[in-house]
Amino acid sequence: MSSIKLHKYEKWFYRFLFSFAILFVLTAILFFLNNKTNLYFTISSLMKLFLVLSIGMNLFISKKTKDWREKGNQLSKKIGLKRLLLVEGYIPQRNGTAVLEIHHNLGPLKDGFTLKKQRREQVVTEFKEELKEDFCKLAEWKNHSVPDEVLLITTTHISLAKIWENSSHPYFYMKKSDKIFDSNVKMNRLEWIMASFSTTGRVDYQPPKQWDSYYFYTSEKMGA
Incomplete structure (x- = not known):
């Protein structure tokens, strides 16, 4: 899966x-x-x-x-991730390579009502700080708890990619893939409205048009 x-x-x-x-x-x-x-x-x-x-x-x-989500949630909790979610992935040209996908861990819709009461700057600052902590924990887990052949990937929109790129430094380097791994990942308007509200407490009606795939490499390992 x-x-x-x-x-x-x-x-x-x-x-x-x-x-x-x-x-x-x-x-x-x-x-x-x-x-x-x-x-x-x-x-x-x-x-x-x-x-x-x-x-x-x-x-x-x-x-x-069910089982796929459960394994991802258990692994993410074991590492101590809050804003990121790790799940088993697949890349056709990487048969035999263990692949893990990094996803934005969306909270329940009700979180948006709590975040709505906070200033946007405060919400964004806390979001980035928690991401920084997540990437630190992820890098430590990747370097000490898993074999080298595990590949970390993601497919996301350009705005979140920029935030992840800044938050993951200096633990990871993000390298853009020549092709998109998941052509169906783009959200429709309803999905995007719910995702934006649960994350920021604000409603964004226009889903991003540009989505790309990326590899995550720990600082000392770069290459495809």
């Missing part, structure tokens, strides 16, 4: 969910217009179908990724 497969499944979930939402609106309009023709019953039936598909896909994703 890897986030590449997870994001493929999620894309299908959101397609089903958006289709359901559109059909729900159309059904409601026809209902209030008292237009209960064959068109109404057809759209209503399709709406129910996409609702079932959405629920089914959500259950499938939860079951398929």
Whole structure:
């Protein structure tokens, strides 16, 4: 299992969910217009179908990724990470190499309401300080607890990449990959709104357009 497969499944979930939402609106309009023709019953039936598909896909994703997420959470807690999450990854051209993906550890949506009460500068400062601590712990774990062949990678948007690059220095160097590892990683508007609010307490409506993949190398080891 890897986030590449997870994001493929999620894309299908959101397609089903958006289709359901559109059909729900159309059904409601026809209902209030008292237009209960064959068109109404057809759209209503399709709406129910996409609702079932959405629920089914959500259950499938939860079951398929349960062990993978659990292992990642346990490893991250063992290292003592707060803002970062490590999960097993995969790169097609790196068969036989152990790969770990670094992700931004999103907190629950309710965290946004607490962060909303704080000044933005305070939220950003604390975020960067915790990232600095995380990368220090990660580097110590990488240098002393795992074999050299473990490869650390990530795929993220350019703004977070810059923050990570600054926060990971001097423990890691980030090297941009020539190709993106996960083409489905880009967030849709709904995902981005929830992610931005839970992280900063502010809502950002425009998801980033540029996403890239990176390798993380400890200071003494650079190269692809």
